[in-house]
Amino acid sequence: MVHATYDTFLENHRNQLESSGIPLYFWPTLFQKIIKQTFDAGNIFSLLQIDYEDQEHGKYDPVWQLQIKLEEGIKHTDPHHIYLIDHAWTFRIEHAKNQLLQIESLRERMATIMGIDSEMNKNELCQKILDEMWKYTNSYSIGNAENIEERLPVWYIMDEVGSAIQYSDKPNFHEQERIVYSLPWKEMSFLNVDFNHLEQGADYFLSGHIKESLPILENFKEAFPKKNRYKVYTEYDIIKEHLTDNRFEVTEDEDEADILWYTKHFKNFKELSEIPQKFKKTTKDT
Secondary structure, rough: OOOOOOHHHHHHHHHHHHHHOHHHHHHOOOOOHHHHHHOOHHHHHEEOOOOOOOOOOOOOOOHHHHHHOOOOOOOOOOOOOOOEEEEEEOOHHHHHHHHHOOHHHHOOOOHHOOOOOOOOOOHHHHHHHHHHHHHHHEEEOOOOOOHHHHOOEEEEEEEEEEOOOOOOOOOEEEEEEEOOOEEEEEEOOOOOOOOOOOOOOHHHHEEEEEEEOOOOOHHHHHOOOOOOEEEEEEOOOOHHHHOOOEEEEEEEOOOOOOEEEEEOOOHHHHHHOOOOOOOOOOEEEO
């Protein structure tokens, strides 16, 4: 991108910019910041750590908040007010714990972002970060990947600025994550705005949750029949290649499978439990 021209930038990213709703007047600034790797949000915003003193604070209460430090405020039509937010940590689920254990600077940074006391021992700190990180994670998938494993979600945690942005039903900032960076920009002016943080309850964070159906327990009163060999349907190439135990046989037919091993999150357990005379299990990769 260093040698790219603005026309090339538009040729490659116009669809992303338009579908993301980024106003046209921000595009030249965005182009310049990307090719120059300009992360200048710190010139405009201050990071403030929230002091709850001796008060108990809830699971979803923020640790940090952003405050604009320009006395004149921010005008939403100013084309300079779009910023790059870097991704502080990008990881696959299966590698997350080892990365935390092996990289001290990563542990320290994640502890700071999440407001965790880093004085505890390494193993305890890693586990605490793993427990807390889901409040900060986002993900993307590589749509043109060649196999299912590569299409599994790539998880990331934004840098200190991005992680301090709180979500609201009435947002005064937009944050777009369809390009390489997260991009916050203004849709209204920050002039004489009350910066007090509006705390969100658990209902807000669970609003997008899709409920799972429960299995019909009456269908499980009898013990599942034991088999000498169970048929396994899996979407993982690595399972197909390495599941060599004689107690299992890989099949490409879901209907005849005893065990279903999906990459997607399975939710319809009621329907699954209605299939008679079948011993089936599901697992998911999160």
